[in-house]
Amino acid sequence: MSPPAIPPGEIPHHQQSYEAERFEVANRLFFRLYQCSNLLHKNGTRYMGDFGATTQQWAVLGALARPLVRIKGMSVKELIEFLLLSRQNLTAVLDRLEARSWVERIKDPEDGRSRLIRLTDDGNDAWLAMRGPIETFYGRALAPLTENEQVQLVHLLDRLKGGLNAV
């Protein structure tokens, strides 16, 4: 038997549905990402209620609380590249954190143009106090996933981040 003729310029039916299926998977993937992000910010901020903090401030404090950064601080440019948000937006978040005395802007001894953002002692205390609710949040949010699945999800999100960055 010879294969069925395909009219020129027309996409075979099985290939059309293949393309459609690929789109459906991608669409579902990004919509789930969208939903998870909405829930992360909505419920995450709720968990930070006792501190009057938001998930954005949580992210900044978390970045600055890392062992090596805790002492040296981090430049605005580094924070922007790490958190992936705009300079103007980060400035506003830092202003609020500075107004609460949770972070301070100090001069970079190695580059006069640069200013280093550093956690204050108050900011460090706040971060340590937040760790409790954050651990509870993590535990509950990740309850449906095994430890292996969590590691796997981190790897996949890592790759997705690379793709989204190069888009």
Next chain:
Amino acid sequence: MSPPAIPPGEIPHHQQSYEAERFEVANRLFFRLYQCSNLLHKNGTRYMGDFGATTQQWAVLGALARPLVRIKGMSVKELIEFLLLSRQNLTAVLDRLEARSWVERIKDPEDGRSRLIRLTDDGNDAWLAMRGPIETFYGRALAPLTENEQVQLVHLLDRLKGGLNAV
């Protein structure tokens, strides 16, 4: 040989590092989610530049363009539960979409209190035109993942959504 004695009230060292490792995985997972979400909105909106639309409007149009919804429309309440954002926020997004004549609010024949949000013909045309850039965006963003990995990621995000919803 007897096992080493563990001082009461003190957590054994190997268990401490286990807990710390668990937290690290969770922390990395949610930070990757945070970064991916930032990139999705930042670059996604850039891809919608020709239409002057945002990722939020993209999400709403996508929800309303689905086969069964296209004709009947969707109540505000259903949209809120689907998109997982606040009523006040959705109202503002719908106001902008209505001002552009991309959606319309019609009375629900089955419930006088409810109003159905429906895509207009203009809105449907806009959505169809957006499909091109969206497919390009999806293709590039998912380039680092195999088809199997994409399906797997959808499943894992599905579970994560469940956890985040119950948190």
Next chain:
DNA sequence: TTGATTATATCAATATATTGATATAATTAG
């Protein structure tokens, strides 16, 4: 029918979040 509930809308306050334009100061390259 009265009363509670439900669906939506609106107003206000606050915090993100983007792009674009402009400004200042410090470093670096020529």
Next chain:
DNA sequence: CTAATTATATCAATATATTGATATAATCAA
């Protein structure tokens, strides 16, 4: 030394995004 670059900041406009309080109209339960 001069000029270009770099790092940050600021102002403006617009679009999300939240909670809380208030209002209106329709449905539903008693």
